[in-house]
Amino acid sequence: MKKGVFIGLFLIVFFQSLQFLNADIISINSGGSQGLIINPDKYLEGFFFGDIQVLSVCGNGILEEPYEECDDGNNIDGDGCSATCKLEGGSGGGGGGGSSTEDRIPGKPYIRIDPDRIERGVLTNTNIEEKIKITNLDRFNPTNFSIRSEGFDSDLIVSFWDELNKKWTNSFYLSLSAEETYELRIRFTSPKEPGNYTGTIFIDGKNASVILNFQKRPLLFDSNIIVSNRDYTVPQGEKLRTSVTLIPIGEKERMDVTLNYAIKDYENSVYLTRSETVLVENQINFKRNFDTGILPLGSYIVTLDLIYPNGVAPSSAHFQVVEGRQSTLFGRIVFFLVNSILIILVLIVITVVFRIIRRSQKKKELDEKEKSLKRFKELEEGGSLKESKLGGKESSKSKDKEKSSEPPKKDNLLEKNAKKDK
DSSP: OHHHHHHHHHHHHHHHHHHGOOEEEEOOOOOSSEEEEEEEOTTTTTSSOOOOOOOOTTSOOOOTTTTOOOSSOOOOOTTBTTTTSSSSOOOOOHHHHHHOOOOOTTOOOOOOEOOOOEEEEETTTTOEEEEEEEEEOOOOOOOOEEEEEESTTTTTTEEEETTTTEESSSSEEEEEOOTEEEEEEEEOOOOOOOOOEEEEEEEEEEEEEEEEEEOOSSSEEEEEEEEEGGGGGEESSSSEEEEEEEOSSSOOOEEEEEEEEEEEETTEEEEEEEEEEEESSSOEEEEEEEEEETTSSSSEEEEEEEEEEEEEEEEEEEEEEOOOOOGSSHHHHEEEEHHHOOOEEEEEEEHHHHHHHHHHHHHHHHHHHHHHHHHHHHHHHHHHHHHHHHHHHHHHHHHHHHEEEEEEEHHHHHHHHHHHOO
């Protein structure tokens, strides 16, 4: 049994450790980034048993995404692309609906958009207009790019103001001179039905996510859903934690309302739906958790539609699914160690249980043997008593026989003779 346990433990640890053998030299990027640059080294080839997997080679002039942000053919800092193939420089982020995006993407315009997320509550049958500032960050060169929308429901019409042609259009090309800023006007035409409408504004390499909550009059209820996860990010495989608030407006009245939840991306693809009925009289707040195991990495919206007899009160919140904690090198090592410890503990428990069972079986066997020995002794003692009793009876009988067979004594004969003479 012991040999089997140790062999099983060795095989489990061996196969768990194989996932860490595909590496060469791993260097952590400077600046606090969690990204990794993996560079091959001739001295390590053949050191690990297993195939060597080179994820990227910094300095070869080939951009290897997503492991490199740039590759200018050298390993020198200060030229716009660092020695670890990370972009250098760039101005700070802007405000608005979210942090402005301005990282330089090779082959794409070097621009910043502000804000990069639009989220509003709107009444149905109402058209709204939003604005996004687009800035060319290149100090010397002009740039041009396309603007379009994707992922919106067909009932919601999205259009852009083309300043050059003086008209509203669903897509157009924009040219900016060096360091020029342009204010993009976006018009959303209300759909017929209330609810949550999402989509994305694409600005050639950059994108702005849009969440619009359309609702009808009169509004007797308001709803609010908030993502409780830190920084609105959910490690892949973990739960999305939300806080839901239901607010009745006007006169108090006990009413059953239906809550429809959904998780979808900015292309309007639905990944999860859930529904429940709640009795509401006063403002209430409660927690709801959602599994994210099926969600790939990316940006998502969790939506809530509160449905009551007079209408719908929608709300929504943005969140991102990021790599799980075990995906980093340190996290994977910790994950491996924790798994190994758990496996060892399970094997120890199995061994202890097996020994306890064996001991109980041996004890039962010993008890049975002792009982059988006691019975045997009792039987032996009972048999000897019977034999002794039988032996006593036979001896008394033999004595009687001996007495009867003995010749008459002389005194008795003399008495008999005297009687005869008389």
